[in-house]
Amino acid sequence: MRVALYIRVSTEEQAKEGHSIGAQQDRLLDFVRSQGWEVAEIYIDDGYSAKDLNRPAIQRLLNDCVKKKFDVLLIYRLDRLVRNVIDLYNVMEHLDKHDVMFKSSTEVYDTTSAMGRFFITLVAAIAQWERENLGERVTMGMEKNFRKGGWNGGEPPYGYRLEDGKLVVYEPEAAIVKRIFDLYKTKGQREISKIFNKEGLRTGNGALWAGFTVRYILYNPVYIGKKRWMDNLIDGDHEALVSEEDFEAAAILSKKRLISREKTNVCFPFTGILKCARCGSPLQGGEKKQKLKNYRYYRCSGRFAQGICEIPIIAEDTVEKLMLEQMDFIIDGSWQREIEVANDHHVTFTVPDHAQLERELSEIQKRKKKWQMAFANDVISLDDLKLRMHEENEREETIRAQLMSESSMDKTIPKLSKKDVMTFAKSIKESWPHLELDHKKVIMQTVFSRIVVDTYGEAVGGPGRRVACKIISFETN
Ligand SMILES: [Zn+2]
Incomplete structure (x- = not known):
């Protein structure tokens, strides 16, 4: 077997011990010797982050795959190679196409064993799912804006004036457009609108700036310098205000910020699986910002949405x-007993009804409008309004989480046999501390269909006040 070694350190890591090029190389060479393999080439990206695949050595490596220079790619840890599942998916696909196997010297990720391949399939399935959803969201947003964006016959866009049917740059507004693209490099849409409003700036219609008006420009x-013609973009005959690079960079940034925002909403490995032993409702993941490490928790929707628990x-x-x-019970096979216990436990599990949830959502929207009307008509105070809106928003969030947990039980995730789960349990235990949240989620949703939990007593939960908890029963898929 001819093996390619890939080694990477970022600039911040270069100073840290144990991360150096030399340390990674030594470990990998030990591994190669233990396998009786032969090194074909060592690829080193020194001082590069893994935020994308724009690194010279990885590019050379991917090219050499095509030339069949090696049979296996060996890395020290997955985060040396890629930092997100979409890149991983793309690299895997490329390796697969050229019959190159893949192995991490310290983790379960590899394509040289059945279990490793299975794991990568899972990760790839999630990547695919993320990519499709992302693509959909982005194009949807773009389309909407395109439709609004045409000035053909309509108002000229902000930053321009119409002269003889032609767009001419209107300097005072054009300067603001340029500023938006510049500010967006470091600030969010809402922040930008706040800055403008503070400065007394107004939009073309004389309205206050808002997140969406900034987005519309971005x-x-x-x-x-483009204009829309039917469904295509063509070069317009007006002057551009920003370069294509800056425009593209803003689009990429907004995509990234969208992902990171979605992630905090979505990625709770146990959402959809955890059930409350007392009322049978699903537990929803949540996150509270804290100085050092965010406090992540699960709370019973029976308590927070319905007040029945x-x-x-x-x-x-x-x-x-x-x-x-x-996992220990699963590994030694004594889990069957646990399931029998589960059958003795009399709790009815509520399966949220999609239509019902949607109805509740629209009720909330209606109520929110009513509160706003009540405030506008001086029926309630601003404090009252804030309180009501806060309550409604909390309820809305819970319902959205319920809807999401329903749809996140991804049908494309392959079902495992009990034997698979036993084999898998060991790897899960070992790799858990190194896994990203989305990987944890895939694993949990694959292995378990339900984990029923309860707490000891009525202690008050929350940051700094941990409540001890027990698993009443669980079921695997
Ligand atoms: Zn409950």
């Missing part, structure tokens, strides 16, 4: 610890 291709909030790390302990 997405409008008119500012790179008293169970305290449970910290995520408490759940993780319990689940990893439970």
